[in-house]
Amino acid sequence: xxxxxxxxxxxxxxxxxxxxxxxxxxxxxxxxxxxxxxxxxxxxxxxxxxxxxxxxxxxxxxxxxxxxxxxxxxxxxxxxxxxxxxxxxxxxxxxxxxxxxxxxxxxxxxxxxxxxxxxxxxxxxxxxxxxxxxxxxxxxxxxxxxxxxxxxxxxxxxxxxxxxxxxxxxxxxxxxxxxxxxxxxxxxxxxxxxxxxxxxxxxxxxxxxxxxxxxxxxxxxxxxxxxxxxxxxxxxxxxxxxxxxxxxxxxxxxxxxxxxxxxxxxxxxxxxxxxxxxxxxxxxxxxxxxxxxxxxxxxxxxxxxxxxxxxxxxxxxxxxxxxxxxxxxxxxxxxxxxxxxxxxxxxxxxx
Ligand code: DP6
Numbered sequence: 001x002x003x004x005x006x007x008x009x010x011x012x013x014x015x016x017x018x019x020x021x022x023x024x025x026x027x028x029x030x031x032x033x034x035x036x037x038x039x040x041x042x043x044x045x046x047x048x049x050x051x052x053x054x055x056x057x058x059x060x061x062x063x064x065x066x067x068x069x070x071x072x073x074x075x076x077x078x079x080x081x082x083x084x085x086x087x088x089x090x091x092x093x094x095x096x097x098x099x100x101x102x103x104x105x106x107x108x109x110x111x112x113x114x115x116x117x118x119x120x121x122x123x124x125x126x127x128x129x130x131x132x133x134x135x136x137x138x139x140x141x142x143x144x145x146x147x148x149x150x151x152x153x154x155x156x157x158x159x160x161x162x163x164x165x166x167x168x169x170x171x172x173x174x175x176x177x178x179x180x181x182x183x184x185x186x187x188x189x190x191x192x193x194x195x196x197x198x199x200x201x202x203x204x205x206x207x208x209x210x211x212x213x214x215x216x217x218x219x220x221x222x223x224x225x226x227x228x229x230x231x232x233x234x235x236x237x238x239x240x241x242x243x244x245x246x247x248x249x250x251x252x253x254x255x256x257x258x259x260x261x262x263x264x265x266x267x268x269x270x271x272x273x274x275x276x277x278x279x280x281x282x283x284x285x286x287x288x289x290x291x292x293x294x295x296x297x298x299x300x301x302x303x304x305x306x307x308x309x310x311x312x313x314x315x316x317x318x319x320x321x322x323x324x325x326x327x328x329x330x331x332x333x334x335x336x337x338x339x340x341x342x343x344x345x346x347x348x349x350x351x
Pocket of ligand 1: 032120158160161309310
């Protein structure tokens, strides 16, 4: 299967500079737990965001000894450089020219670095796209559908969730019988004509409850699923949720969508609490906000709900439509107080 990405192209390498950008994404059904070689333990689906992006320039100097220098917002990042070097060595099978030169990578995010918003998805997505641009350049090919799929495949090997950021809209990663063509090796767009209009015009406002490094990285968190006694049930549940979500998306059942998405977020964090050693990434503000949202929904019946990634920040989800102004007003008046420094990133889904 992975062999489809090993090409016997004739490469003509030379000095080159390419620039790519890639958005972040927020999962509705979460990827949490993986096997060797970044194979996900269950299928996941996410919305690709519109404003939270990483912009990356890759300068390739052909023929020099292999090395990687990475600058994040102009600052040389040694740890990040090492990580990328390791990643490039790991994908040589798929890009045979990759170790035949020196790299200077300049990257920046549109969202604040300290925000705690995951940058690995947009970061590795942008690098993988840049590498594929070099690959098609050196092999005199075009950046076509196949190249994009390979970018998703390569992005996954950097960070699992990155493979979903290569496509707009709702994107699926991981084999599920519910989505034709889905794969553990790369992401595929969820069929647009099977999504009700209500799910195509959605906001995601990220409340920055805790800015800065989180105590346990996602990679370590995934690893702890190996010994989590509830892991198998969780993986099964993700499959069941996919089946439910497919119907929800088709018929436009917003209340059922809200229930499923919030439940996925809470399950993710419940898994953390039941890991050995246990860990908690939510903060007091996270819980305060969740309770406020539930109270608001009960009182107004308006469709404001949440999801969480592997951190304390709360992603506030709501469709555009009737009641949107009241929802935005409520967020500004009642929820902003729980952020660390009046921090909110106002994003939306891109279809
Ligand atoms: C909770 O993709 O960051 O955001 O593959 O180890 O780099 P690695 O992990 P990562 O995990 C993301 C976990 C999540 C859920 C999701 O995005 O599906």
